[in-house]
Amino acid sequence: MEITKDTKVSEILQEYGDIADVMEVLGIKRVARYSFRRFLTKAISVERAAQIHRVPLDEFLYKLQKAIELQEQKS
Numbered sequence: 118m119e120i121t122k123d124t125k126v127s128e129i130l131q132e133y134g135d136i137a138d139v140m141e142v143l144g145i146k147r148v149a150r151y152s153f154r155r156f157l158t159k160a161i162s163v164e165r166a167a168q169i170h171r172v173p174l175d176e177f178l179y180k181l182q183k184a185i186e187l188q189e190q191k192s
Contacts, residue, residue, distance in 0.1 A: 120181060122164035122174055129163075129181070136184045 118132050129136070161169075167177035
């Protein structure tokens with residue numbers, strides 16, 4: 118799955134599961150509980166998530182990709 122600024126966070130959760138633990142290791146704090154995040158992420162793009170976390174988009178995309186790679190290594 119190619120992740121861009123326009124990718125919905127819900128699509129990432131559907132494809133890779135809850136990667137919040139991994140994102141925290143990379144410095145991105147979780148917003149809320151998993152069930153609440155799943156609800157909120159239906160309308161939130163990666164670009165908007167980066168803004169919410171106050172992380173530059175390029176850095177956010179990089180950390181997101183790293184989190185996915187780490188999650189896949191666990192599986």
